[in-house]
Amino acid sequence: MQLELRHLQAVCEIAEAGSLGGAARRLGISQPALSAQLRRIERVTGGELFVRGRHGVEPTPLGQFVLAKARRVLHEMDALGADTRAMSTDDPLRLGCIMLVLLDGLLARTDLALSGREITVDLEDSVTALVRMLGAGRYDVIVYGEVNDHVVPLPGGVLARTLVPREPFCIRMSARHPLARHDDLELADLADEQWMTLVEDDDGGPEALIEACAKAGFVPSLRYRIIDRKMRHDLIAAGRAIALSQPTAPVVDGTVMRPLVGTPITGRIRLAWNRSSVSALQADVLYRAAAGSYLANIDNHPFHRAWWDAHPEVHPALD
Known part of the structure; x- marks a missing residue:
């Protein structure tokens, strides 16, 4: 043999x-x-x-x-x-993603960077499913998030690179909410609110929220789990719920974004790819496209620009 x-x-x-x-x-x-x-x-x-x-x-x-x-x-x-x-542009590059905020600008930048190569995109609401399909060859590359200390296990044959090692989750609430006039919020002051649960429930987010609320002395009322972004924003604008959000999320009429004192919940954004279908050069192109998309949203909210400028250690490595 x-x-x-x-x-x-x-x-x-x-x-x-x-x-x-x-x-x-x-x-x-x-x-x-x-x-x-x-x-x-x-x-x-x-x-x-x-x-x-x-x-x-x-x-x-x-x-x-x-x-x-x-x-x-x-x-x-x-x-x-x-x-x-x-070297072949015949096969499409298959991208899986759950980072909707990042995805909005990623596609245009990737189209330009890859010189017209066809890209197929699927959105998932489960990090576990996203990673499993990457390992099975359904996707060539994925963009996903992890919350606090949660680490998503990756299958063999996959390489990964951290895009943003830490970003502070904040609160989206109605612009008419009594606390909306504050520059930042104590988590304990949100004890009586109805919460919109995170769409992704296997990235460590729900556990991080419950743990942070427990330290603040309450159990959050997780009432809504809605995937449709417009419906989520309409409920929040109407004052029926509040939600954790990435600090780069877009401005939405009728709502405001406020940071949490002490940043008790943080996120991490990563890029992972199959090393058998994505070359090192392509991976670097995708990383830079994703970084550019993230940086384009830094100024969506002044508080995040201030936080970002004060934390150069979390900036994407573009050298």
């Missing part, structure tokens, strides 16, 4: 998963089948590649050597696929 790319992938998956069972699930095969495959690989390499340790299976010295070579080969094959695909 000669080693094939699938054998190298199996070795890498075992090392990354830390167990045969976990690797088998990732590869979509049974654990006995993977065990048998590993034994055949070990016969070719001339010795054991993994031993059972305190934290699952661990590579032997021979295993570490094979892993290093396997990762290099797989990386080169991924790069070859991405580079050749990047």
Whole structure:
């Protein structure tokens, strides 16, 4: 038997998963089948590649050597696929996104940057679904968010880059709300409000809101979960609800945006892509297009411009 790319992938998956069972699930095969495959690989390499340790299976010295070579080969094959695909404008670039504020300007910038290559775009309301479809090859690249310390696990074969490491979530409320005259808000002063829940419920947002409200001494009344943006804004303008919002969200008639004292809830924006279908050059083009789209919305609200200027450490890396 000669080693094939699938054998190298199996070795890498075992090392990354830390167990045969976990690797088998990732590869979509049974654990006995993977065990048998590993034994055949070990016969070719001339010795054991993994031993059972305190934290699952661990590579032997021979295993570490094979892993290093396997990762290099797989990386080169991924790069070859991405580079050749990047040279062809026949296949569309498939973009998945939930960051509606960012998306509004991203498409025009990407169209210009990619010299007319066709782009297909899907909007999702679940980060989990977005990431799963990226791993399955449904998308080539995704833009998504994480709230506070929540980290979205990414599948194998995916690379990611943080666009904005931290932005302060704020409150959108009716312009007629008694608290609208304040420059900023104490979270505790919103204890009696009806809240619009976040559309994305698996990015850490709901947990972050509930935890922050608990520290402020109350449990939020999460009454509405509405995807349609116009309907959300109409309810808020009518004074029937308030909502967490990104600070780059657009100005909406009848509503105002106010920052929270102490920034108890923050967001993070990331770009992730399949390294087998997106080249390093394309990933950089997409990153810069997304950064330009975000920066174009900094001045939507004066308080965010002031916060942004005071925190240069969170600015996108464009050098």
